[in-house]
Amino acid sequence: MIEATQTANPTEVNKITSPDGLKLFRQELQSRHDPNAPVVLVCSGTGCRAAGSAAVVDKFKQVLSGTGWNGKVLPLAKHTGCHGLCSRGPLVVIEPGNLFYQRVTVDDVEDIVNKTLLNNEVIKKLQYKPANSKEVIEKASDIPFYAKQTRLVLKNIGKVDPTDIDDSILRGSYSALAKVLTRMSPQDVINEVANSKLRGRGGAGFPTGLKWESCARQEGIRYVICNADEGDPGAFMDGALLEGDPHSVLEGMAICAYAVGSNRGYMYVRAEYPMAVKTLRIAIPQAEALGLLGENIMGTGFDFKVTISTGAGAFVCGESSALMASLEGKVGRPRPKYIRSVEKGFRDSPSNLNNVETYANIPDIINNGGDWYKSYGTERSSGTKVFALTGNVNNIGLVEVPMGISLMEIVNGIGGGIPNKRKLKGVQTGGPSGGCIPVPHQIPDINVGYGKLAEVGSIMGSGGMIVMDEDTCMVEVARYFVNFLFEESCGQCTPCREGLIRMLEILTRITQGQGREGDVELLEEIGKFTNNFSLCGLGTSAANPVLSTIRYFRKEYDAHIRDKKCPAGVCKPLFHYDIDPETCTGCGLCKSKCPVKAITGEKKKTHVIDQSLCIKCMECYKSCKFRSVKIM
Amino acid sequence: MSGTVCACQENSKEIEIDYGLLDKIIRDDYGGNREAMIMMMQAIQQVYRFLPEAAVEYLSQVIEVPTTKIYEVATFYASFSLEPKGKYILSVCTGTACHLRGSGGLAKHISERLGITPGKTTPDMKLTLETVNCVGACAVAPVVVIDEKCYPKADIAMLNDFMDRLNAE
Numbered sequence: 001m002i003e004a005t006q007t008a009n010p011t012e013v014n015k016i017t018s019p020d021g022l023k024l025f026r027q028e029l030q031s032r033h034d035p036n037a038p039v040v041l042v043c044s045g046t047g048c049r050a051a052g053s054a055a056v057v058d059k060f061k062q063v064l065s066g067t068g069w070n071g072k073v074l075p076l077a078k079h080t081g082c083h084g085l086c087s088r089g090p091l092v093v094i095e096p097g098n099l100f101y102q103r104v105t106v107d108d109v110e111d112i113v114n115k116t117l118l119n120n121e122v123i124k125k126l127q128y129k130p131a132n133s134k135e136v137i138e139k140a141s142d143i144p145f146y147a148k149q150t151r152l153v154l155k156n157i158g159k160v161d162p163t164d165i166d167d168s169i170l171r172g173s174y175s176a177l178a179k180v181l182t183r184m185s186p187q188d189v190i191n192e193v194a195n196s197k198l199r200g201r202g203g204a205g206f207p208t209g210l211k212w213e214s215c216a217r218q219e220g221i222r223y224v225i226c227n228a229d230e231g232d233p234g235a236f237m238d239g240a241l242l243e244g245d246p247h248s249v250l251e252g253m254a255i256c257a258y259a260v261g262s263n264r265g266y267m268y269v270r271a272e273y274p275m276a277v278k279t280l281r282i283a284i285p286q287a288e289a290l291g292l293l294g295e296n297i298m299g300t301g302f303d304f305k306v307t308i309s310t311g312a313g314a315f316v317c318g319e320s321s322a323l324m325a326s327l328e329g330k331v332g333r334p335r336p337k338y339i340r341s342v343e344k345g346f347r348d349s350p351s352n353l354n355n356v357e358t359y360a361n362i363p364d365i366i367n368n369g370g371d372w373y374k375s376y377g378t379e380r381s382s383g384t385k386v387f388a389l390t391g392n393v394n395n396i397g398l399v400e401v402p403m404g405i406s407l408m409e410i411v412n413g414i415g416g417g418i419p420n421k422r423k424l425k426g427v428q429t430g431g432p433s434g435g436c437i438p439v440p441h442q443i444p445d446i447n448v449g450y451g452k453l454a455e456v457g458s459i460m461g462s463g464g465m466i467v468m469d470e471d472t473c474m475v476e477v478a479r480y481f482v483n484f485l486f487e488e489s490c491g492q493c494t495p496c497r498e499g500l501i502r503m504l505e506i507l508t509r510i511t512q513g514q515g516r517e518g519d520v521e522l523l524e525e526i527g528k529f530t531n532n533f534s535l536c537g538l539g540t541s542a543a544n545p546v547l548s549t550i551r552y553f554r555k556e557y558d559a560h561i562r563d564k565k566c567p568a569g570v571c572k573p574l575f576h577y578d579i580d581p582e583t584c585t586g587c588g589l590c591k592s593k594c595p596v597k598a599i600t601g602e603k604k605k606t607h608v609i610d611q612s613l614c615i616k617c618m619e620c621y622k623s624c625k626f627r628s629v630k631i632m
Numbered sequence: 633m634s635g636t637v638c639a640c641q642e643n644s645k646e647i648e649i650d651y652g653l654l655d656k657i658i659r660d661d662y663g664g665n666r667e668a669m670i671m672m673m674q675a676i677q678q679v680y681r682f683l684p685e686a687a688v689e690y691l692s693q694v695i696e697v698p699t700t701k702i703y704e705v706a707t708f709y710a711s712f713s714l715e716p717k718g719k720y721i722l723s724v725c726t727g728t729a730c731h732l733r734g735s736g737g738l739a740k741h742i743s744e745r746l747g748i749t750p751g752k753t754t755p756d757m758k759l760t761l762e763t764v765n766c767v768g769a770c771a772v773a774p775v776v777v778i779d780e781k782c783y784p785k786a787d788i789a790m791l792n793d794f795m796d797r798l799n800a801e
Binding site: 046047049050051230231232233234235236239240271272273274309310311313314315327328329330332388390391392396397428431464466468472480481484488490 | 667668669670674712728732764768770771780781
């Protein structure tokens with residue numbers, strides 16, 4: 001997890017002593033940098049790392065060392081699913097040319113060097129093909145997954161080496177900080193951010209400019225805190241930002257500190273993200289060594305010191321007041337917010353807390369202006385939002401889209417649709433506090449924005465977006481989220497603590513086939529009570545998964561309770577598999593897949609499942625090419 | 633907790649506590665600052681793989697925080713353990729994407745094969761089974777983490793393989 005002594009030891013560098021010095025330093029980097037020099041970018045995201053991308057980087061360096069090739073190899077925290085291709089091995093992009101290779105193994109490296117790098121020859125077998133096409137796509141930027149996105153916050157991810165600050169500076173990092181320190185008053189900064197209409201990306205969507213303004217108005221020592229306790233299951237935007245482009249976040253925090261009059265910053269990172277912590281422990285000392293953070297930043301007299309603090313595995317610490325208690329080394333229990341944390345937060349002092357993505361948006365807003373930012377998105381929800389697109393969708397990964405985009409465009413256009421010929425049943429947004437949106441059957445489509453999502457009973461949340469197909473049982477999904485929240489509830493207020501455990505009991509009963517008439521009404525009553533009377537934001541949204549699934553999928557609840565059936569075939573006591581004699585071709589695939597030998601039948605004749613042996617493991621259902629295995 | 637002595641206390645008596653190392657963590661790395669208590673506890677846990685009673689008492693004395701407060705923190709946050717952990721720690725991700733792709737079945741399979749529930753350690757102290765709520769590798773769900781290394785698209789065969797190797801050790 002954390003080693004306190006593990007800090008990077010940047011080589012001696014000259015401090016930048018004036019904002020102009022940064023410009024000169026950047027010019028110097030540019031003069032040494034040939035934009036046409038070849039670069040090999042090796043994805044180092046979680047998936048690719050697991051598949052051995054580090055070894056690929058080493059192999060590239062080793063093979064290239066003797067060839068006299070004049071480019072460089074960069075290990076990059078790209079971190080997106082990139083169509084889930086990361087599951088099939090490390091991704092490599094070769095610049096210039098944006099050539100995209102997938103499933104690159106150590107054994108391919110020599111070929112890539114000899115053919116592609118030294119002789120401009122493309123290696124066909126490593127190229128990307130879309131799911132239902134044989135035509136290869138050569139450039140990364142032409143792959144629909146990327147082409148349909150608007151990458152503002154993610155613009156550097158996959159392009160810069162997060163462990164080398166020079167790379168970030170080359171692409172403009174800290175130029176917005178230099179601009180505010182020389183040409184803008186704190187009030188100017190606040191006005192620009194307010195003008196951008198940026199709203200907090202952590203979930204609640206509070207206008208960022210307004211928050212800064214209220215914090216700046218306070219007296220005494222002020223703190224700037226970054227909430228990187230990304231605890232929603234199925235969400236990994238903030239982790240990816242910190243791992244892939246830490247300097248944008250740090251620069252955003254420094255600009256905020258200047259605006260609200262603070263010189264102390266805290267980065268509260270979830271302990272489950274060791275890579276993000278490691279990256280920050282390299283990035284912060286590098287920025288300090290250059291005089292871009294720490295004391296007397298760029299010689300302007302402005303101080304801003306950032307300290308990393310790690311969480312210890314408590315979802316509730318994503319709530320602002322709980323996070324501040326945890327920063328003080330205490331248990332993270334939210335407090336009532338009669339007094340807001342911008343007035344009295346960390347150490348009872350005024351504290352401005354924003355989410356990682358919110359801060360990462362700031363440098364571009366300062367450089368390009370609030371009007372530029374507002375030109376993306378909608379009137380009420382400006383700019384872009386990063387979503388972690390996961391679940392039953394072909395292309396899994398981080399996607400950045402303008403606010404107001406159609407949800408179906410995200411699922412089908414960027415996500416590439418639903419795999420295995422299944423049908424879309426709904427999309428869950430906002431994590432455990434969010435709701436399921438029943439696209440496309442009950443609601444044909446919606447525009448993704450704060451207001452619209454609330455209208456249909458969900459929330460924007462921090463950006464988790466989980467696609468669910470027809471094989472997903474909505475009652476079980478509700479049970480899953482309630483179980484998660486029950487485990488994570490801090491337990492201090494009764495409605496959340498007791499409401500969740502009662503709802504969990506009822507939902508568990510229903511999924512086990514012991515549902516009773518009146519259970520749904522009881523769930524609604526408890527749910528509304530929990531949402532109305534809990535203390536913190538997590539409690540007041542805790543029943544959302546239950547209430548939203550009842551609202552849209554009441555029929556499924558009734559099927560579980562009245563007919564004792566799970567239509568999706570998930571709740572094991574409530575369904576069985578049968579083979580449809582009409583469509584079964586007797587191919588024998590299910591028979592060979594069945595781990596308990598419950599399927600019998602002669603070749604080319606209808607097969608039969610022995611229900612007394614079947615363990616409902618789904619193997620036959622998943623493997624049948626003719627969809628003859630039916631959920632009954 | 634009256635009467636019986638719990639396993640953690642028994643075990644912590646057997647453990648040699650290196651007070652010099654504790655001093656380094658508490659005083660040098662974190663300057664004895666109470667606000668850094670959670671991180672000190674993480675660093676101590678990193679060394680012993682759990683929080684030994686003697687170390688908690690020493691921490692309490694140095695930073696002048698009552699042991700009850702330290703135990704309050706230790707029991708509140710999921711990442712702390714008051715019981716010794718096994719040689720290997722296997723975490724099954726139970727985040728939403730992994731859940732939808734069957735991680736519940738993976739955890740159940742290990743539980744049944746090793747006879748331990750999540751959070752517990754095998755009697756031979758070889759393996760601790762844990763669940764974690766999302767490690768952010770949803771693209772390659774379901775994910776299993778063994779000693780901080782992420783294994784993508786985990787399945788029963790891969791887990792059986794790991795447990796077989798464990799048995800052979």
